[in-house]
Amino acid sequence: MTATVDLEPTTGSIYSGVIKEYHDVRGFILIQSPAMIRMQGQAPVVRTDIFDMVSTGEEFRLYIPPVQKFIVGKTAFSRPSKNSLENLRPQHILEALLVPELDESHEKWLLEESQEGGHRYYVVLIVEAAEGGELRLKRRAWFDRADLQLARMQFYEAQGLYVEDVRYSEYQDFQGVNYPSHIELVRPIEDYRLAITILKATFNQPIDADKFVLKQPPDTQTINLGVKEEKPSGQ
Numbered sequence: 001m002t003a004t005v006d007l008e009p010t011t012g013s014i015y016s017g018v019i020k021e022y023h024d025v026r027g028f029i030l031i032q033s034p035a036m037i038r039m040q041g042q043a044p045v046v047r048t049d050i051f052d053m054v055s056t057g058e059e060f061r062l063y064i065p066p067v068q069k070f071i072v073g074k075t076a077f078s079r080p081s082k083n084s085l086e087n088l089r090p091q092h093i094l095e096a097l098l099v100p101e102l103d104e105s106h107e108k109w110l111l112e113e114s115q116e117g118g119h120r121y122y123v124v125l126i127v128e129a130a131e132g133g134e135l136r137l138k139r140r141a142w143f144d145r146a147d148l149q150l151a152r153m154q155f156y157e158a159q160g161l162y163v164e165d166v167r168y169s170e171y172q173d174f175q176g177v178n179y180p181s182h183i184e185l186v187r188p189i190e191d192y193r194l195a196i197t198i199l200k201a202t203f204n205q206p207i208d209a210d211k212f213v214l215k216q217p218p219d220t221q222t223i224n225l226g227v228k229e230e231k232p233s234g235q
Helices: 090-097
Strands: 002-011 025-032 036-042 049-055 059-064 069-074 107-116 119-129 135-144 150-156 162-174 177-187 192-202 221-224
Touching: 025 090, 036 090, 049 090, 059 090, 090 150, 090 162, 090 177, 090 192, 107 135, 119 150, 162 192
Parallel strands: 069 221
Antiparallel strands: 002 025, 002 192, 025 036, 036 049, 049 059, 059 069, 107 119, 119 135, 135 150, 150 162, 162 177, 177 192
């Protein structure tokens, strides 16, 4: 998938006391199934980079030019930052845009019905066996009963921790692929939300591997998650 998008990331919340909104952010997204993603966000008018991030599955890299920080870590590592923009992770976007398929080797599904805001939904619960034989909820997939389109995905981690909520709307035909043009992602633990409006997109086209390489610029501060902070590169 190759896409040009408009982004509206809102960092902070009424609970943290810090709210910052960046309007009219232009974004560029590259996705290579199953786990590779590159995403850049540019400020309005001047179109300078706000962030540039990449993940190849096991590791992610995030460059934030306004503060000259270069963050590196394992995709499974989570340590919320006071600056919510630093909590952006490429794998969060990947999960939202490339909905994971059912892994029949260890996942099962259950079906229930629900109603919200005047709409009726089929809700597919994706579960897996946990210790003691109990079932652990991993995802909820909401399908609108009117057209059977995916309307919402909810993601859960161990002990039922609710980590991500994604809503899909305004489906369009992108060169033969029916795909939502508006996606809203909420990460309650990291305290940020992101609205994505897809302007144009192509699917099932090869992408050069070097597009998923993000090198650290000179004179940037390295933050290796799980390791103490390092000095700026080049010093």
